[in-house]
Structure formats: C-alpha cells, structure tokens
Amino acid sequence: MITPAFELTQDPDFLTIKIRVPYARASEFDIYFEGEDFKFYAKPYFLRLTLPGRIVEDGREKASYNTDEGTFTIQLPKEVPGQYFEGLDMLTSLLAPKKSRSAKPLVEELAASAELSEENEEEFDWEMEQIPYEENSPVLQHPYGFGNLRSGVFQRLQDELSDVIDIKDPDQTPAEERRRKRLAAEAAKFEPDHYLADFFEDEAIKHLLKYKPWWIDAHKKMTALQGESHQEHDSSAFVVFSEEEREQMRKFTNKSYLLDKRSRHHVYLGLIDILLAYCYEICVNEGDKNVESSWNIRKLSATLCWLESFSSIHDVLVSFGRRVLCYPLYRHFGLVTRALSDTVMILQLGKAAVLKCLLDIHKIFMESDPAYILNDLFITDYCIWIQKVKSKKLAALCESLQKATLSKCHMGLELEELEAAAELVQEEEQALKAAGTVSKQQLLCSQSEPSDSGASSSTSSSETEGSDSDEQEPSTSEDGEGNSFRGTLQEESTAPVVDCNGSRQGTGTSALEGGGAESEGALHSPAPPGKLLEELEMQIHSAMRLSEQPEGLATAGCVSQEQEESPVPEPDRFSEDAAGKGNFLEVSPKPNPLLFLCSTNEGED
Incomplete structure (x- = not known):
C-alpha cells in the first residue's frame, strides 16, 4: 500500500482533509471515520490518521473528487463546534497508530512453564569444574545521541565520524x-x-x-x-x-x-x-x-x-x-x-x-x-x-x-580587557599621528623661512666671491696654487666651521672669517640680535686667546676637525706654508678685534 500525500485544515465547525491520489479509481474508494480515527482506502492508496480531536457523522459530511488534480476533498463536522484541533501540520504524529491502553506489564515472561516442566528439567551437575573468580570490569560505553540513547556507534563507524565530530573515542570518554x-x-x-x-x-x-x-x-x-x-x-x-x-x-x-x-x-x-x-x-x-x-x-x-x-x-x-x-x-x-x-x-x-x-x-x-x-x-x-x-x-x-x-x-x-587595550593603543596611535602631522607642518614652515634668507646670502656671497676672483686673477695667474686654494676657501665658506674648542658653528660665524659679504648675510639671519652679539663676542675672545698662544699652536688650533685627525705638520714647514700662502690664515702677533670688525665693515661698504 502507498501512503498518499495529504493536508488537513479546519474552521470552527469542520475539519477538511485533502488527499492526493493520482491514477486511482474514483469509483472504488472507502472512507471510515469515528471519534479520533479516520481511514481512507482507494487502491493502491491507504491512509490512517489519529486526529487530535473528535469528529462526528451527522449528515453534514461532504466528499468531492477533482479528476484533473486527482485529489479527494473530505469535509467532516466536529463533535464540539468551535473546538480548535492542535497539531494538524504534524504529519508524522497523525500517521501514528492509536496507543493501546492496558494495564498489562511492559515486560512479561512468556509461557516457559508450558514448555518446560519440573519433571523434564535436567538434574543440576554439582561436580562441574569451577574456575577461580577474577573481577573483569566490563568495557563501559558512555551514551550519546538524542536523549543519550545511543552508544557503540563510533566503534563501528570511526573512519566516517572522525571528520564530523571533534571528540576522539567518545564511547570511552x-x-x-x-x-x-x-x-x-x-x-x-x-x-x-x-x-x-x-x-x-x-x-x-x-x-x-x-x-x-x-x-x-x-x-x-x-x-x-x-x-x-x-x-x-x-x-x-x-x-x-x-x-x-x-x-x-x-x-x-x-x-x-x-x-x-x-x-x-x-x-x-x-x-x-x-x-x-x-x-x-x-x-x-x-x-x-x-x-x-x-x-x-x-x-x-x-x-x-x-x-x-x-x-x-x-x-x-x-x-x-x-x-x-x-x-x-x-x-x-x-x-x-x-x-x-x-x-x-x-x-x-x-x-x-x-x-x-x-x-x-x-x-x-x-x-x-x-x-x-x-x-x-x-x-x-x-x-x-x-x-x-x-x-x-x-x-x-x-x-x-x-x-x-x-x-x-x-x-x-577576556574580551573586555582585549577591547580596552586595543582602544587604548588606537588612541595612542591617533595622538602620535596627529603630533607627527603638526611637527611636520612646523618643520616645513621653519625650513621655508631660512631658505629665503639663505638664498639671499648665497647670492650676495657669490657676487662678492666673483669680485674677489676678478681682483685676484693677476696675482694668482702666476702661481697655479692660488686657483685651487680659492676653491678650498669657497668650500669652507659653505661648510660648518669648527671653532678652537672643537664645537661646530653655523654659517654666520664662518662668513665673518671668509669675507664682508658673508658677514652681511649672517647679520641678516633670523637669529635674535642679542644672540648674534653674544656669538660675536665669543668669536672675539677666542681670537684673542689664539693670538696669545704661540704661532704654531694658534694655527693648529684653528684647523678643521678633519685636519686635527691627521698628523700635525712640523712647525718649520707649517710656518713656511703659512708664510707662502698669506690668504690661508694671517694671524698677527697681537691682533686688535675692533680693528678686525671695522675693516670688515669697511670692505662691505
């Protein structure tokens, strides 16, 4: 028999059952209903339902058949009008047979006495061989599954179930x-x-x-x-x-x-x-x-x-x-x-x-x-x-x-701790990023201001150097060392100068030693006037200290850091170089700093 497809609906007075039975003979069908039982038969289809409420046969029942769809529609009156039948869409439960109600025990002994009587029982053998008792604990299998009703499944299907569950050997766990x-x-x-x-x-x-x-x-x-x-x-x-x-x-x-x-x-x-x-x-x-x-x-x-x-x-x-x-x-x-x-x-x-x-x-x-x-x-x-x-x-x-x-x-x-730590790190990164943006902007602004003054000073120094070179051409043309030495002076005028104490000074102080045009560029530097006077005073004092020292030591103390690292030349040879190259460094026995400044300013004018 084939269980047909069916569907149940209801209204306050009737229960409607729609049964789909394609290719069945509409002239040969049987319908039985009483109380909670409903049965339908149309070869080869058979349907038995246990309804959640009671129906009654009082003449209002109806049945019809749609030949195009192959469906029976059966309308059955409810015993109690207005009663609501719960669970009409639970088809598996409706197909279950009605439970038999009985006080009969669930487990009972079958008629063993009829098969075996006391006379036919074999006599017990009291001389049977005995084996010493050993306590063997049986292999305990722990249950699982729906309602913990299964066990031993994973022993038979270990290969198939290893990819399905994470627990290994659940029967023994x-x-x-x-x-x-x-x-x-x-x-x-x-x-x-x-x-x-x-x-x-x-x-x-x-x-x-x-x-x-x-x-x-x-x-x-x-x-x-x-x-x-x-x-x-x-x-x-x-x-x-x-x-x-x-x-x-x-x-x-x-x-x-x-x-x-x-x-x-x-x-x-x-x-x-x-x-x-x-x-x-x-x-x-x-x-x-x-x-x-x-x-x-x-x-x-x-x-x-x-x-x-x-x-x-x-x-x-x-x-x-x-x-x-x-x-x-x-x-x-x-x-x-x-x-x-x-x-x-x-x-x-x-x-x-x-x-x-x-x-x-x-x-x-x-x-x-x-x-x-x-x-x-x-x-x-x-x-x-x-x-x-x-x-x-x-x-x-x-x-x-x-x-x-x-x-x-x-x-x-520790989710809350992780989130708090991450938010704190994020805030610190944003603060550092903002501070970096501000410092970068300040650096760009500070670089743009000295670049303008530096450009003007470089222009003035180049003009001064050009005029000096024109004046010195007759004197240096005879001696080829003058041209190369002038290039050395130009490099030193742009490089940071190392004073007698070994500390680096800015280009403003080196310009005072190089020429009047460079000193003018240094005076127009963005440094405050008070600072500039202090630096000039320090230069004057250092020059005075140099003048008081012996000639060889004073000259050696004013060379650059690179020359200090090289071996110190002999005093006689060094004095000859200094005398031959008067443009390198001329230090009078007792120079007057004020006259040095005045002569520099006059040269600029």
Missing part, C-alpha cells in the same frame, strides 16, 4: 571529560587578532545583521494578531510547510521515546543549542546554502560536535558564544546575540516553526557526505519528537530562554 577537552580546545583556538579585526572593522557584520529570515515576518504577524484580539493564535497560521517538507515528514518512521526526567532535560537544552547554530548559519549566509553550511551548524553546536549534554540554559549560551568567537569566519559578539533573539522568536512561533527549522537542518546534513550520520544520531529523532511535544512545555522553555542573560564576561576569553 565520559561527559565530564568531553566538556573539559572542549573548553581546552576552544581556549587554544581563540585568536585575539581575528576577534579584534571583526570588532573594529564591522561593516560586513552590520550588513549581515540587517538580514531578515522568514520567522521575523511570521513573528510580527502573530504579535499583531495577538495584540488585536488579545488571544493566542496557533503558529500553523503563520508557518507554511512546502511539499518537499511534507514529503520529508511522511518518510519518517513513527517512534515513541521513553525518556526519564534527566534525559528530557538534556533533549530540550540540546534543541536550543542546535537552533542557535542554525540561526547563525542563516544569518551569515543570508538564507542561502553553501558547502560550508553543514560545517557551520555542527561546528557551532557542542551537542553535535562534542556530543555535549548540558545541564542549564546558561551553559548552552556560553558554549555557543565561545564557539562563535573561535571557529567561523565572522567572529563577532553581535552575531551571538542575534542568534539568541532569533531562537526565541522560533520558539514563540511554536513547534511548527521548530519543526520547519529541523527539517531544513536534516536536508543540509543529508546533502553533506559525512554529516548525514548526525541525522541518525540527532536530527531525525528531533523531527519526530517535536511533533508530539506539548505546546506548554515549549512555551516554558522559551520563557526560560528569554530570562537568561549573556555578556562578554561570561565567555571566559
């Missing part, structure tokens, strides 16, 4: 050790540079946060209707399943899960963890799927990646936040809070919205080669289980999630 290893791996993976780059350069993050998935519009519509009528509305009016999603639900095998209180707690918390990872994936890819979608979901969910069993909602949020800041491409705390708000919206929309998200995750994992195993461990069971969850339980879970708080200090990664 208890839950506490898994958590300890997970926290250590997250701390080692965290990169402060990556986090700070996304924190300061967040243009792409702001763009992603503007994306609106389908549940935002559905939540707005539900909130608006509840505000108008002041009544709660079922989410099925705002959540629509596609035909592909309906086909997924029809393929699921109906199951019942025997979960104790602790296991149910783990299942609810694992559901939050998976939804948070799914909301992050939808946000960063703006609803599109790519090859990294399955990796994002399973990597951000510690339930899927580390087979974690959480004990509180706060632990779920901290785990998700840490993994967002350690693994994916975009590591921003704003994406963590956005995924949290999206998960709250999905839970407020009800189990239909949760089921729609789980079906999408199931499809993503099914199309990824190693990740499909996670469907068998978790997602398929979640898709079946959520259809039977009471809406009040889901609403209580949503309320607890809304009350939970999450901040950066909870991550344990």
Whole structure:
C-alpha cells in the first residue's frame, strides 16, 4: 500500500482533509471515520490518521473528487463546534497508530512453564569444574545521541565520524571529560587578532545583521494578531510547510521515546543549542546554502560536535558564544546575540516553526557526505519528537530562554580587557599621528623661512666671491696654487666651521672669517640680535686667546676637525706654508678685534 500525500485544515465547525491520489479509481474508494480515527482506502492508496480531536457523522459530511488534480476533498463536522484541533501540520504524529491502553506489564515472561516442566528439567551437575573468580570490569560505553540513547556507534563507524565530530573515542570518554577537552580546545583556538579585526572593522557584520529570515515576518504577524484580539493564535497560521517538507515528514518512521526526567532535560537544552547554530548559519549566509553550511551548524553546536549534554540554559549560551568567537569566519559578539533573539522568536512561533527549522537542518546534513550520520544520531529523532511535544512545555522553555542573560564576561576569553587595550593603543596611535602631522607642518614652515634668507646670502656671497676672483686673477695667474686654494676657501665658506674648542658653528660665524659679504648675510639671519652679539663676542675672545698662544699652536688650533685627525705638520714647514700662502690664515702677533670688525665693515661698504 502507498501512503498518499495529504493536508488537513479546519474552521470552527469542520475539519477538511485533502488527499492526493493520482491514477486511482474514483469509483472504488472507502472512507471510515469515528471519534479520533479516520481511514481512507482507494487502491493502491491507504491512509490512517489519529486526529487530535473528535469528529462526528451527522449528515453534514461532504466528499468531492477533482479528476484533473486527482485529489479527494473530505469535509467532516466536529463533535464540539468551535473546538480548535492542535497539531494538524504534524504529519508524522497523525500517521501514528492509536496507543493501546492496558494495564498489562511492559515486560512479561512468556509461557516457559508450558514448555518446560519440573519433571523434564535436567538434574543440576554439582561436580562441574569451577574456575577461580577474577573481577573483569566490563568495557563501559558512555551514551550519546538524542536523549543519550545511543552508544557503540563510533566503534563501528570511526573512519566516517572522525571528520564530523571533534571528540576522539567518545564511547570511552565520559561527559565530564568531553566538556573539559572542549573548553581546552576552544581556549587554544581563540585568536585575539581575528576577534579584534571583526570588532573594529564591522561593516560586513552590520550588513549581515540587517538580514531578515522568514520567522521575523511570521513573528510580527502573530504579535499583531495577538495584540488585536488579545488571544493566542496557533503558529500553523503563520508557518507554511512546502511539499518537499511534507514529503520529508511522511518518510519518517513513527517512534515513541521513553525518556526519564534527566534525559528530557538534556533533549530540550540540546534543541536550543542546535537552533542557535542554525540561526547563525542563516544569518551569515543570508538564507542561502553553501558547502560550508553543514560545517557551520555542527561546528557551532557542542551537542553535535562534542556530543555535549548540558545541564542549564546558561551553559548552552556560553558554549555557543565561545564557539562563535573561535571557529567561523565572522567572529563577532553581535552575531551571538542575534542568534539568541532569533531562537526565541522560533520558539514563540511554536513547534511548527521548530519543526520547519529541523527539517531544513536534516536536508543540509543529508546533502553533506559525512554529516548525514548526525541525522541518525540527532536530527531525525528531533523531527519526530517535536511533533508530539506539548505546546506548554515549549512555551516554558522559551520563557526560560528569554530570562537568561549573556555578556562578554561570561565567555571566559577576556574580551573586555582585549577591547580596552586595543582602544587604548588606537588612541595612542591617533595622538602620535596627529603630533607627527603638526611637527611636520612646523618643520616645513621653519625650513621655508631660512631658505629665503639663505638664498639671499648665497647670492650676495657669490657676487662678492666673483669680485674677489676678478681682483685676484693677476696675482694668482702666476702661481697655479692660488686657483685651487680659492676653491678650498669657497668650500669652507659653505661648510660648518669648527671653532678652537672643537664645537661646530653655523654659517654666520664662518662668513665673518671668509669675507664682508658673508658677514652681511649672517647679520641678516633670523637669529635674535642679542644672540648674534653674544656669538660675536665669543668669536672675539677666542681670537684673542689664539693670538696669545704661540704661532704654531694658534694655527693648529684653528684647523678643521678633519685636519686635527691627521698628523700635525712640523712647525718649520707649517710656518713656511703659512708664510707662502698669506690668504690661508694671517694671524698677527697681537691682533686688535675692533680693528678686525671695522675693516670688515669697511670692505662691505
């Protein structure tokens, strides 16, 4: 038999069932309904439903067949007019057979006494060989999966699952050790540079946060209707399943899960963890799927990646936040809070919205080669289980999630300290940059002012040197050493002068020794008049000290630093050079500084 595609809708008085049976004989079909049971048969199609409310046969029932579409539309009256049937879109739950209610024990002994009687039992052999007792601890396998109902899976599929989960050998690793290893791996993976780059350069993050998935519009519509009528509305009016999603639900095998209180707690918390990872994936890819979608979901969910069993909602949020800041491409705390708000919206929309998200995750994992195993461990069971969850339980879970708080200090990664240090460094760099810009501008201004005075002084000195060269041509033409010596004087006039004490002086002081035109350029320098007089006085005193020294020492003391480093010439030879080259340095036995200044000024005039 083939289970046909079907769809259920309702109004205050009727339940409408639309069944698609292409190529069936419309003349040969049977319909049976009573109470919560509904059965339909049209060869080769058979449909049996357990309805969430009671229907009645009172003459108002109707049935019609559309030959073009190949669909039956059956309208059945409700036993209690106005009653709302919850969960009409939970197709897997509707296909489940009605539970038999009996006080019969779940485990009972079959008729063993009928097969074996006391007379037919063999006599016990008291002389059997005995083996000394040895305590062999059995290999303990730690459970995992949906409701911690699985174990030993990774021993058989170790090669396939090594690329899906991060924990190695989970069958032999208890839950506490898994958590300890997970926290250590997250701390080692965290990169402060990556986090700070996304924190300061967040243009792409702001763009992603503007994306609106389908549940935002559905939540707005539900909130608006509840505000108008002041009544709660079922989410099925705002959540629509596609035909592909309906086909997924029809393929699921109906199951019942025997979960104790602790296991149910783990299942609810694992559901939050998976939804948070799914909301992050939808946000960063703006609803599109790519090859990294399955990796994002399973990597951000510690339930899927580390087979974690959480004990509180706060632990779920901290785990998700840490993994967002350690693994994916975009590591921003704003994406963590956005995924949290999206998960709250999905839970407020009800189990239909949760089921729609789980079906999408199931499809993503099914199309990824190693990740499909996670469907068998978790997602398929979640898709079946959520259809039977009471809406009040889901609403209580949503309320607890809304009350939970999450901040950066909870991550344990010193995010606030990193941000404060980075902002301080950024402020210092900006201050240094601003100071460098100001100093550069001041340097440019100070360089532009001396360049003008320097240009005028160089012009005047060149003119003076030109006149001196014209006057000295007859005297130096006879001796070739005069031309080369004049070039030496020109070089020394532009180079910084070293005084007798070995300290460098500016071009203004060297101009006094070189000629009147250079002294005039020095007098027009931008230095204050008081400073200039002090420098001149120092020059005069130094010249007087030189005059009092012996001739050889005075001459040797006034040479440049380069000449001081070279060996000192003999006094006789040096005196001959000084006498032969009167233009080099003429030092009278007792020069008069005032006469020196007056003669210099007269030469300028």
